[in-house]
Amino acid sequence: MKRKKHKISYINRKTPFDYFLILFFVVVIFITLYPFxxxxxxxxxxATDTLRGSNMLIPRVFTLANYEYLFTEKNLFPPLMMSIARTLVGTISGVICTAMLAYTLSxxxxxxxxxxxxxxxxxMYVSGGLVPEYLLITRTLGLRNNFLVYIIPGVIWVYNVILIRSFIDGLPExxxxxxxxxxxxxxxxxxxxIVPLCKxxxxxVALFLAVGQWNGFMDTYLYAPNLKTLxxxxxEIVNKTGIDPGNTHGQNVEVLASSITPQAIRMAITIVATLPIVIVYPFLQKYFVGGMTLGAVKD
Structure with missing residues (x-):
């Protein structure tokens, strides 16, 4: 008689070490997400309730006053639109120009x-320095307080060119x-x-450019103080020690100071500044991983 072979399944068996790993990664995830x-x-x-203690996971006294103050008193809408415009235009033009240059070099x-x-x-290793760059942008190109100052200087990143070129080199000739x-x-x-195969x-590269454009503020400080970004x-707000009474637009400063604190404003504007990238990144994550791995492989 033939003996029946019994298959032993180890799928549902968990060792103490497995539970330790689960607990460990849960703690790591919590530590990573807690600051945000x-x-x-x-x-x-x-804001006044926050002064009692800021270690919290959910708001104790929910309010939208911090965001209302940002978008009204601080007039945050024009800088937000400027950041969106430079991110969209800079990313699209950067991807097109970088892809063209990479294809030419391939x-x-x-x-x-x-x-x-x-x-x-x-x-990538040697640059002219800040002073020649400043003179080139402001005097030679005349881009001071010009929207193109956000686009032209960063339209080509050498690292991105090399990344796309390596990917193209791996395609069948x-x-x-x-x-x-x-x-x-x-x-x-x-x-x-080339472009459809290099998605x-x-x-x-689009993610790199978008993050760089969205987070950039030094170019505003140096070249375009009249074109303020988010x-x-x-x-500017983070570096202020308190509420600026000159921006209250006739409102009661005492009432405003009692309901709004610098810490609350910093936290609110941090969320406003980081939220777009947090929303966009999950949709580009699979392309991000694929581009970083396939772009470094050659046939």
């Missing part, structure tokens, strides 16, 4: 590609050769073949 949750709770909590029939690649890489035989131009090959790495306003 705490900032969110304080931003929605009554072409093996481009005779000077090694020379230009070396020149670009050198700029037969695709481009067959397109050439069919009479396709270089530009048509780029936007009909993962392009999404990765991050620059956050920088």
């Amino acid at each position: 949750i705490n900032v969110l709770a304080i931003s929605f909590n009554d 072409r093996r029939d481009f005779y000077f590609r090694k020379i230009f690649t070396a020149m670009f890489v050198i700029t 037969a695709l481009q050769e067959s397109a050439k035989i069919d009479g396709a131009s270089d530009f048509k090959i780029w936007y009909r073949i 993962p790495v392009l999404a990765t 991050q620059y306003m956050m920088y």
